[in-house]
Amino acid sequence: MRLVFAGTPAVAVPTLRALTEHHEVAGVVTRPDAHLGRKRTLTPSPVAQAAEELGLPVIKTAKLDDEATANIAGLDAELGVIVAYGGIVREPLLSAPAHGWINLHFSLLPAWRGAAPVQRALIAGDAELGVSVFQLVPALDAGDVFAKQAVAVPSDVTADVALDLLAADGARVTAEVVDAIAAGTARSRPQSGEPTLAPKLMLEDGALDWAQPVASVFARYRGVTPEPGAHTTIAGDRLKILVAAPATDAPPLAPGEILGTRTAVLIGAGDGALEVTRVQPAGKGPMNAADWWRGLRAENTVRAGS
Known part of the structure; x- marks a missing residue:
């Protein structure tokens, strides 16, 4: 299947690598280079660095505006995959790929919809963490779910370590969903249960x-x-x-x-x-x-x- 991938931080890299093993990634969308460290060195995102290593075309954009939408639509992808890109996919880009977009989210939806699901789950003292792959829709993290997987996380690890563990399992689950979509066997179900929200931490x-x-x-x-x-x-x-x-x-x-x-x-x-x-x-x-x-x-x- 011909894909477009959107992501920015290190936790998105395992999914990008997993998808390149069985599918054609026509392009990678990520946030622009950022000034990091004490010396404020201009540094590409972890996803941009991985894409360069893999020899994949990269589109760097801070927002998915008309120009970015045209560039991404021009890739003629059959499916979009997004993992922590840091921006909102709206129409007409949402419907540009034939199969739309799927999103890897680091929670067991509908729990912890939003920007900081792992962090909010840990603060709340949740005993179980997990990942969900769902169909992207205009409403926040509300689309039908293709797959969910609980992930064992040690009870003493901090959010960064927990995210790394979830990213590894999430890459495998996302790759399985993409394989199923390509084969025509994928089935999704509406989310059930009371949603909780995970706004960005301040x-x-x-x-x-x-x-x-x-x-x-x-x-x-x-x-x-x-x-x-x-x-x-x-x-x-x-x-x-x-x-x-x-x-x-x-x-x-x-x-x-x-x-x-x-x-x-x-x-x-x-x-x-x-x-x-x-x-x-x-x-x-x-x-x-x-x-x-x-x-x-x-x-x-x-x-x-x-």
Whole structure:
């Protein structure tokens, strides 16, 4: 089958690679190069880099406007496949391929429709994550589903690791759906159940509330790491929490109370403590939490969240 693929981040690359094994990818649509790192180096997206390696034509566009629509329609693809492109496919582009577009979404739809499904699921403490491949329609992530697959994700991994695991399984599921569409055997079903929404995370979503149970604090840490980043305030300054886990055998600590150890920092929550091993103070680089705490020379009255 002749395909057009749209995607931008690294989690879209496994699907692109999988599709090239059995189908013709006529072109790849991705976001323009971005300035990254401290030196703000202009860098192609991970999908653009993979497409170049695979020798595939690339269309770089920040939005699917009339010009981009004409260029993509000119590829004469039979099916469009989209994975985290970062833009909305509207008519007439939505109907340009004979089979329309399918979307790999990192949730078990209709759960967590939107831009941050894995992150929101982790914050909510969901025990099960998964992927769905569905027919793209104008409404947000609302199309009929061709395939869903639950994916086992360790209970302590952060959103970036969870996404990598889902991307691998999602690539396989998407390739199977494309094979079925090409063979004429694909069947889709309407979504059933109450939808939940997963809007894009903002900086404030990373703020940890130490009055919450430690399981809830850790769940939010998992969901917002690495972006936008888990953080708290110490004497009015933001402190980014880079590496943390629920503490075991911690002494009783009030919510937000900090106890330094030789190798870590314990911060009290509603019913336990979070063990923090790596942090990043405002205006500084990442460092060991124990070193940060010793350097702060704080009074015992200093609390997280204050």
